[in-house]
Structures are given as structure tokens and as C-alpha cells.
Amino acid sequence: MTQQIAARPLKFFGEGISYLKPLQSKGSLVVVEGPDGSGRSSQIDLITTHLEAAGHAVITTGLKRSELIGAGILEAKHKLPLGKKTLALFYAADFADQLEHKIIPALHAGYVVLADRYIYTLMARSNVRGLARAWSHDLFGFAVKPDLVFYLDVPPEELFHRVFQKYGSLDYYESGADMGLSDDLFESFVLYQRGIAKEFRLMESKYGILRIDGGRPIPEVNADLQKRIDAYLRSIR
Amino acid sequence: MAGGRNHRGRLIVVEGIDGSGKSTQLHLLDKWLRSLGLNVFFTEWNSSDVVKEITSKGKKKALLTPTTFSLLHATDFADRYERNISPLLEAGYFVLADRYIYTALARDVVRGCTPAWVRKVYSFADIPDVTFYFSVPPDVAMDRILEGRPKLKYYEAGMDLNLSNDEYESYRIFQTRIVEQYESMAHKDRFAVIDGTLDIEEQQNLMRARVAKLIPPSRAKPASALSQKQETGAV
Numbered sequence: 001m002t003q004q005i006a007a008r009p010l011k012f013f014g015e016g017i018s019y020l021k022p023l024q025s026k027g028s029l030v031v032v033e034g035p036d037g038s039g040r041s042s043q044i045d046l047i048t049t050h051l052e053a054a055g056h057a058v059i060t061t062g063l064k065r066s067e068l069i070g071a072g073i074l075e076a077k078h079k080l081p082l083g084k085k086t087l088a089l090f091y092a093a094d095f096a097d098q099l100e101h102k103i104i105p106a107l108h109a110g111y112v113v114l115a116d117r118y119i120y121t122l123m124a125r126s127n128v129r130g131l132a133r134a135w136s137h138d139l140f141g142f143a144v145k146p147d148l149v150f151y152l153d154v155p156p157e158e159l160f161h162r163v164f165q166k167y168g169s170l171d172y173y174e175s176g177a178d179m180g181l182s183d184d185l186f187e188s189f190v191l192y193q194r195g196i197a198k199e200f201r202l203m204e205s206k207y208g209i210l211r212i213d214g215g216r217p218i219p220e221v222n223a224d225l226q227k228r229i230d231a232y233l234r235s236i237r
Numbered sequence: 238m239a240g241g242r243n244h245r246g247r248l249i250v251v252e253g254i255d256g257s258g259k260s261t262q263l264h265l266l267d268k269w270l271r272s273l274g275l276n277v278f279f280t281e282w283n284s285s286d287v288v289k290e291i292t293s294k295g296k297k298k299a300l301l302t303p304t305t306f307s308l309l310h311a312t313d314f315a316d317r318y319e320r321n322i323s324p325l326l327e328a329g330y331f332v333l334a335d336r337y338i339y340t341a342l343a344r345d346v347v348r349g350c351t352p353a354w355v356r357k358v359y360s361f362a363d364i365p366d367v368t369f370y371f372s373v374p375p376d377v378a379m380d381r382i383l384e385g386r387p388k389l390k391y392y393e394a395g396m397d398l399n400l401s402n403d404e405y406e407s408y409r410i411f412q413t414r415i416v417e418q419y420e421s422m423a424h425k426d427r428f429a430v431i432d433g434t435l436d437i438e439e440q441q442n443l444m445r446a447r448v449a450k451l452i453p454p455s456r457a458k459p460a461s462a463l464s465q466k467q468e469t470g471a472v
Contacts, residue, residue: 019303019349082287083319085361086312090288093308100302138357142304 006236010107013119014141017100026110027057028236029103029144030229031118033200034152035193036174037162038214039221043152044114046222047229051112056233059106061098062116063091081178088126092139095119099143107144112233119143120151120207124199128192129179133202148232149207150225151200152214156193160186246276246326247451248363250337252419253371254412255393256378257433258440262371263335265441266448270331273452278325282336285316303348306392310341311358318362326363331451338362339370339426343418347411348398366451369444370423373433375413383408 007024010016030047034040048058082090106113123136154162163170170185172178176192177185203209210228214221249266251259263279270277283289288309301309322332338359345355383405391397394404395411423430429447431440 015351015354017304018351083315085315086287086319089308089312089315089358093305093312096302096304096308097300100304101300135357135360138354138360141351141354141357 008236010104011145012141013143013145014138017142020100020104023104023108025107025144027107027112028148028233029107029113029115029146030232031115031120031146031149032152032225033117033120033149033209034214035154035159035196036171037159037166038152038154039218040116040152042218043222043225044116046218047114047225050226051114051229057109057111058114059102059111060114060116061102063118063121064094084126084129084131088122088131088136088139091122091125095122095140096142103144115146118146118149120149120200120203120209123203124196125173127199128176128195147236148229149209150228151204151209151211152221153197153200153211154214156190156197158215159193160189163189246328246330246332248322248326248332248334248365249448249451250334250339250365250368251371252336252339252368252428253373253433254375254378254415254419256381257371257373258381258437259369259371259433260335261437262369262431262440262444263333265437266444267333269445270333270448270452275452276325276328276330277333278321278330279333280317280321280335282334282340283310283313285313285320287316288313301392301397303345303350303397306348306397307341307345307350307355307358310345314338314341314359314362323363334365337365337368339368339419339422339428342422343415346418347395347414367447368426368428369447370419370428370430371433371440372430375409375416377434379409379412 007026010023010025032040032044032047044060048060051058103113103115119140123133123140126136127133160170163174170177170189174192175185175189176195177188179188179192181191182188200209200211204211212221212224216224249263251263253259260281267277267279322334325332341359342352342355346352389404389408394408396404396407398407398411400410401407419428422428431443433440435443
């Protein structure tokens with residue numbers, strides 16, 4: 001580490017985690033949100049390279065990656081379709097596992113934690129399926145508040161092309177196929193992504209989410225993000 | 238919690254620590270309601286097929302933090318709730334639940350989760366028409382369970398709480414704390430308290446007398462299928 005960062009108490013969205021000793025963060029939690037095809041992973045790779053070159057210890061984390069139950073989530077999707085609340089709680093359990101076993105220890109140790117999606121995506125998915133926004137919020141009362149949150153905003157029509165080019169098909173849930181929005185997959189995808197984007201707009205001011213125009217070329221988006229991250233890291237030094 | 242009386246069916250819950258006799262009593266109630274020709278659905282805690290595999294994998298590894306543990310049980314509950322409990326209540330069933338959200342409240346709070354948070358997580362669940370709480374001194378319940386000195390599971394014994402290195406001692410302390418939580422809820426959550434040290438038949442008669450009030454008049458029959466004894470008062 002080239003910089004000495006002052007330890008500060010971890011902040012939570014709600015009740016926090018009362019059985020943990022009061023915890024300090026000597027690191028930073030930076031979240032990159034955005035739909036599939038918005039360029040999240042490319043940006044996270046670039047940011048990681050840049051921060052590591054600058055001497056920061058970086059760890060990346062994402063949804064569906066917990067060693068405990070990550071695989072189970074995928075298996076469950078292929079069996080019987082899960083209900084909205086069940087799915088929301090399932091993802092929350094997986095997130096909690098990563099938060100306590102990975103994110104909090106890393107922050108405590110002084111890492112820059114780059115999160116490839118965070119609770120905002122989970123809330124948006126629940127809310128767009130009709131769950132009460134207040135419930136989705138309350139569910140994550142144990143989650144650590146990030147230091148920076150970016151949302152890569154890309155129009156749904158553009159996303160469709162990017163996703164199709166990359167994977168050759170659309171993800172079942174990411175296209176809202178479980179919601180019966182339309183028999184036409186393209187239309188379903190666009191409607192679903194519009195719904196998600198709307199949820200993010202509704203969350204923006206409440207959660208301090210910074211909207212970034214993700215429709216630009218990768219280097220341009222990266223310069224934008226990096227400038228803001230560097231400024232933040234300077235401010236806490 | 239969501240309004241409890243909107244559904245057309247009836248939700249009947251039993252709560253209490255292991256060894257309190259609640260499952261035996263619910264089993265007998267189930268038989269009785271079915272004998273009256275009512276549509277009955279029985280559901281028990283932590284039994285969703287979808288969630289079971291994942292939960293047991295995590296439990297084996299002894300890796301679960303209290304929050305993860307709580308959310309996995311909430312996932313299990315939600316799956317049973319969305320798949321069975323809620324639609325069957327809509328359809329007019331008598332839904333019998335061996336443990337309900339109060340089990341989560343008691344256990345998760347003992348493990349250190351914030352009560353307000355656990356309440357909010359489960360706020361989608363219908364309030365039961367009646368919640369029978371089987372009150373027994375922890376020692377009595379534990380003697381029933383530990384009679385055969387069974388091998389206690391890690392989380393069952395509360396070993397994750399570091400209460401004691403001895404699993405039986407840990408279990409005793411854990412169960413005692415759960416009883417405290419139940420007792421703190423009894424009034425607020427309107428538990429119908431059953432003295433779990435009474436004879437099995439006596440307890441069942443008390444339950445049936447209470448449940449008889451929930452049966453639509455067209456289906457009601459005398460609530461004394463089990464014993465010849467005179468019914469004594471409401472629960």
C-alpha cells in the first residue's frame with residue numbers, strides 16, 4: 001500500500017450485523033452496477049489493473065459467486081421455477097455469505113473491494129417483479145454501505161445486440177422470461193430491461209448511485225470511472 | 238405482518254422447543270380435521286426440497302454465519318409459503334404448520350440477529366388463526382430428546398454459538414435461551430399456550446376445542462373424537 005488510509009467505522013443500510021464487533025474499514029467498497037452487456041466486467045478488469053499499478057490491494061466480488069451456495073442457485077433455477085420472495089431471499093443469503101466471509105474481512109484489511117453488482121441489482125430484480133420496495137430495502141439492513149456506486153446505463157435495444165453478439169442467446173431471468181411480459185423474446189427483454197432501468201432511476205437519489213453513460217466506447221467510460229474513483233481515494237487518504 | 242383474516246382457509250401453527258410434544262399434537266389434530274372431511278395441508282419447518290440440498294451442504298461445512306443461516310431458513314419458508322401455504326389458504330384449506338415464523342424469530346435472535354430485522358424479513362407471512370405454544374420446562378423437553386443420547390447435529394446443539402464445548406451442555410443452554418425468546422413473544426403474538434406437561438389426550442382436547450371455533454358451521458362436529466373425557470373450557 002502506498003497510501004495510509006484512516007480507519008473508519010463500517011456503515012450499514014439498516015440494523016447492521018449486531019453479533020459482529022464494531023468493525024472498521026481501512027479499505028473502500030466500490031460498486032459497479034449495470035445490466036448484462038453494459039460492460040461491467042471489462043470496466044472492472046481495467047479498474048483493477050489501474051489500481052493495482054497504483055499500489056492498491058484489490059479484490060473483486062460479484063453476485064452468484066459464493067462458494068457456499070452459488071452453485072445451488074443455478075441448480076435451483078433449472079428445477080421448479082422459484083417464487084419471487086424465495087428467489088429474493090436466496091440471493092440475499094448468497095450475498096450475506098460473501099459479505100461476511102469476503103467483503104467485510106477485505107475492507108477490514110484495507111482492500112479496495114470492487115463489486116461486480118451489489119444489492120441494488122437484487123432489489124431492482126425483486127421490485128420489478130412486484131415485491132414491495134420497502135421490503136427489499138429492509139431485507140438488506142445487514143449490508144455494508146458502499147463508498148461509491150456506479151450504474152452503467154445502456155439503452156435496452158443496444159444491450160440486446162451486445163448480449164446476443166457475446167452469448168448468442170438471452171438469459172432466462174435477465175430477459176424477464178419468468179414474468180410473461182411478451183411471447184416475443186426481444187420485446188420481453190426490452191420491457192424487462194426498461195423496468196430494471198426504471199428501478200435504478202428510482203433508487204438513484206436515495207442510495208447515491210452515480211449514473212454513467214455506458215453507451216460510449218470502453219476507454220471513454222473507463223476514463224470517466226477512473227477519474228471519479230481516483231478522486232474518491234485521494235479524498236480519504 | 239399481512240392481515241390474517243383475508244384468506245378463506247385457516248392457518249394453524251404449533252411452536253415450542255424440541256421435545257415439547259408439538260409435533261405429536263399437530264399429527265393428532267391433522268387426523269381429526271381430515272376425519273371431518275376438511276381439506277388439510279401439513280407443512281413443516283426447513284423442508285423445502287429446493288432449499289434442502291443447499292442448506293445441508295452449508296450446515297455440513299459449519300460455515301454459516303447467523304445472517305446466512307437466517308436467510309436460508311427464510312428462503313425455505315418462502316418457498317413453502319409461495320408454493321403451498323399461500324395458495325392453499327386461498328383455496329380454503331386448513332394449513333397446519335409444524336413451526337412457523339416464530340421459530341425463526343426465536344432461533345435467529347438467540348444467534349444474534351436483530352429482532353426488528355428478522356420481523357421485517359418475514360413480514361410477508363400471514364398471521365396464523367391460532368398459534369399453539371407448547372410450554373414445557375427446558376429440562377423436561379431435553380430429557381425427552383436426550384433419552385437415547387442421540388448424536389446432536391452441530392447447529393441443532395447451537396455449537397456455532399460457542400456456549401460450551403460439550404454439545405449436550407451447549408444444547409441445554411441454547412434451548413433455554415430459545416424458551417426465553419418464545420416467552421417474550423407469547424403475549425404480543427397471541428400464542429395459545431398449552432401446558433406441554435399435561436397428558437397427551439388432555440392437550441389434544443384443549444387444541445380441538447380451540448380449533449373447533451375455526452371450522453365452518455356446515456362442517457362442525459362435536460370436538461371430542463379422541464377421548465370420552467368432558468371438554469374443559471377454552472384454551
